Amino acid sequence: MSRTLPPLLTERPEWQALVTHAHQLRGVHLRTLFADEPHRGEQLTAEAAGIYLDYSKNRLTGETIRLLVALAEGCGLRDQIEAMFRGEPINVTEHRPVLHVALRAPREATILVNGENVVPQVHAVLDRMADFATRLRQGEWRGYTGKPIRAVVNLGIGGSDLGPAMAYEALRWYSDRRLTFRFVSNVDPTDFVEAVRDLDPAETLFIVASKSFTTLETLTNARAAREWLLRRLGDARAVRHHFVAVSTNRSAVEAFGIDPANMFEFWDWVGGRYSLPSAIGLSLMIAIGPQHFQELLSGYRAIDEHFRSAPFAQNLPVLLGLIGLWYNNFFGAESVAILPYDQYLAKLPSYLQQLDMESNGKAVDWFGRRVTYQTGPIVWGQPGTNGQHAFFQLLHQGTKLVPCEFIGFARSLNPLGDQQDLLIANLIAQTEALAFGKTEAEVRASGVPEAQVPARTFPGNRPSTTILLEVLSPENLGKLIALYEHKVFTQGAIWQVNSFDQWGVELGKALASRILPELQQPSEPALAHDSSTNALIRWYRQHRAVSAPAT
Ligand code: G6Q
Numbered sequence: 001m002s003r004t005l006p007p008l009l010t011e012r013p014e015w016q017a018l019v020t021h022a023h024q025l026r027g028v029h030l031r032t033l034f035a036d037e038p039h040r041g042e043q044l045t046a047e048a049a050g051i052y053l054d055y056s057k058n059r060l061t062g063e064t065i066r067l068l069v070a071l072a073e074g075c076g077l078r079d080q081i082e083a084m085f086r087g088e089p090i091n092v093t094e095h096r097p098v099l100h101v102a103l104r105a106p107r108e109a110t111i112l113v114n115g116e117n118v119v120p121q122v123h124a125v126l127d128r129m130a131d132f133a134t135r136l137r138q139g140e141w142r143g144y145t146g147k148p149i150r151a152v153v154n155l156g157i158g159g160s161d162l163g164p165a166m167a168y169e170a171l172r173w174y175s176d177r178r179l180t181f182r183f184v185s186n187v188d189p190t191d192f193v194e195a196v197r198d199l200d201p202a203e204t205l206f207i208v209a210s211k212s213f214t215t216l217e218t219l220t221n222a223r224a225a226r227e228w229l230l231r232r233l234g235d236a237r238a239v240r241h242h243f244v245a246v247s248t249n250r251s252a253v254e255a256f257g258i259d260p261a262n263m264f265e266f267w268d269w270v271g272g273r274y275s276l277p278s279a280i281g282l283s284l285m286i287a288i289g290p291q292h293f294q295e296l297l298s299g300y301r302a303i304d305e306h307f308r309s310a311p312f313a314q315n316l317p318v319l320l321g322l323i324g325l326w327y328n329n330f331f332g333a334e335s336v337a338i339l340p341y342d343q344y345l346a347k348l349p350s351y352l353q354q355l356d357m358e359s360n361g362k363a364v365d366w367f368g369r370r371v372t373y374q375t376g377p378i379v380w381g382q383p384g385t386n387g388q389h390a391f392f393q394l395l396h397q398g399t400k401l402v403p404c405e406f407i408g409f410a411r412s413l414n415p416l417g418d419q420q421d422l423l424i425a426n427l428i429a430q431t432e433a434l435a436f437g438k439t440e441a442e443v444r445a446s447g448v449p450e451a452q453v454p455a456r457t458f459p460g461n462r463p464s465t466t467i468l469l470e471v472l473s474p475e476n477l478g479k480l481i482a483l484y485e486h487k488v489f490t491q492g493a494i495w496q497v498n499s500f501d502q503w504g505v506e507l508g509k510a511l512a513s514r515i516l517p518e519l520q521q522p523s524e525p526a527l528a529h530d531s532s533t534n535a536l537i538r539w540y541r542q543h544r545a546v547s548a549p550a551t
Pocket residue numbers: 157158159160209210211212213214215218271272273274358502
């Protein structure tokens with residue numbers, strides 16, 4: 001039976017209207033936009049759930065937002081949002097619902113998957129996590145020798161690492177400072193060896209965090225951890241006191257030797273990069289305590305509800321998504337810079353990089369058609385003010401258009417003199433400098449020698465969006481993450497790509513498993529790769545036996 005496919009995105013009238021509109025706006029400078037609309041700095045803003053969003057320093061007008069909202073509506077964004085919240089299998093290639101929103105649903109909510117309400121299961125696991133975290137924090141969960149646990153090592157990669165590692169760093173201020181936390185992800189042995197070198201196995205707990213429990217890196221590190229532990233504690237019975245698992249795969253957890261009673265479950269309808277509020281957040285809950293973890297979840301929930309109910313023109317994730325799409329599809333921007341002005345958010349850009357690039361780095365649509373437009377951008381960034389002394393040069397005077405997203409807080413958790421004011425003065429100043437620049441005439445008037453005038457001129461017209469919150473609390477971190485999750489959802493829904501699979505990571509894994517025995521064989525069997533791959537394998541074989549330098 002043939003089905004009628006929706007028109008290609010680029011053929012929609014709403015898209016065409018944006019093409020025309022972009023053409024008209026392309027030559028208009030932000031200086032002109034601000035001169036023409038003196039109040040745009042107050043008007044092109046939105047506020048919800050304690051988040052202030054200023055998008056006025058973008059190359060757009062109220063009309064742009066109207067046209068972008070029309071595109072979102074025409075593409076059925078509202079229906080897509082509802083389909084997600086209702087648990088429909090919107091992950092079409094894996095035939096799964098996408099229900100990270102269920103992880104932070106209130107206890108009394110009902111969300112059905114195959115006719116079963118999943119909310120009680122979610123809360124049952126959260127309760128078990130809280131019980132475990134409390135016992136560990138109070139020194140009741142003890143290691144094999146009877147010593148209390150003092151160090152927690154999360155073994156996981158990708159979605160089973162970046163979330164907990166980022167959030168632990170972000171909420172370190174709230175953490176129990178008597179405990180040490182480490183996050184080991186890389187199969188590079190250095191990661192594990194350096195993480196445990198100063199730890200006492202008798203006081204160390206390993207959390208093996210793997211949805212599938214088949215991931216090469218995590219299982220390799222878990223085996224290294226077991227050996228490290230047993231070498232020192234000498235009894236296989238120690239494993240059950242020092243290992244817990246977070247997974248969907250009970251039989252593999254048992255096969256590894258972890259007591260299933262010490263397994264914290266989650267479900268295949270939680271994507272790895274969306275899994276921080278599931279049991280994958282166990283290390284974080286141990287660090288900050290169950291109450292703070294609940295606050296994190298309530299922050300997520302506030303934005304979930306806002307995303308589901310707010311009109312698009314006031315909907316923070318939708319606005320962020322639409323503005324990103326505006327530059328990506330109508331201004332040729334290739335990337336977006338995430339610039340948190342808070343040292344605790346140092347890992348947020350990497351976290352959002354996975355969230356966005358693994359979700360929307362796709363080139364076929366829901367119907368298997370090759371897209372004819374740009375999809376997910378390159379996401380990168382660093383905390384301010386550090387970035388100002390590094391890559392901001394390119395943002396201000398380079399040849400690339402890089403839309404920037406600044407994130408800042410009104411109060412520091414560590415007040416020290418006027419340093420927070422200095423930090424935020426820099427954030428605001430950067431948005432001003434990017435937008436308005438410094439003209440040749442202004443540079444000349446400031447007495448700069450004529451020969452230096454071109455190099456010291458700032459063209460401006462460089463777009464930025466600013467996100468401000470009161471303070472970096474667990475609740476506000478939850479809001480920020482949900483804000484970006486739903487931004488990514490908005491863009492994926494308009495681009496009609498499946499934001500919830502990641503087939504693009506598979507090929508390299510398969511080839512690595514073929515190459516591994518080829519590296520390890522002493523005499524050369526016929527290599528049947530291309531000439532470059534063959535030569536690399538041969539080079540590595542010739543050099544791999546040389547021992548490491550003495551320390
Ligand atoms: C995230 C991806 C990926 C995944 C890791 C770890 O969305 O699916 O980053 O989280 O590959 O997978 P496991 O949790 O199954 O070990």
